[in-house]
Amino acid sequence: KIVEIVQSGGLERNRRERSGEKFKAMNELQGVWGIGKATAEEMYKDGIRGVKDLREKGHPKIDQRMKVGLDLYEDLLKRIPRAExxxxxxxxxxRGESLCEGCKGMAVGSYRRGN
Structure with a gap:
């Protein structure tokens, strides 16, 4: 495997897996706020293949948090402008510094990294 990675930059098995229907469906379902790997797996086993299916068919596992995530799915995919x-x-x-003397805060993640 190491030789394959060095020679080709990755594993063919992983490339095939990532291009498969299940990987894409699981990835999309896990993109909904509140849906983790286990829930996405269960939904996939029940025939849900993505956000569109979930909206149309629903699923018994959907709780209030997931409903909010589903409602806001497209908005949460958008990047927030750096100025905002x-x-x-x-x-x-x-606000934090006014409530906690000596405390410091900063934005982190992709904003801090400059992405």
Whole structure:
């Protein structure tokens, strides 16, 4: 396997798996806030192949949190403009520092990394 990775930059088995229907469906389902691997697996076994299926067919496992995640799915995929993140960071940091003397805060993740 190491030789294959060095020579080709990855494993063919992984490439095939990632291009498969199950991988794509599981990945999309897990993109819904509140749905983890086990729930996505159960939904897949029950014939749910993505967000569209979940909206149309529903599923007994859907709780209130998942309903919110499903309603906001497309919005949560959108990136927040950096200027907006900076405004939110400024507000949250100022508010936090006013409540907790000596505390510091900052935005993290892709914003901090510059992505």
């Amino acid at each position: 993140v900076a405004e939110i960071e400024d507000y949250v940091v100022r």
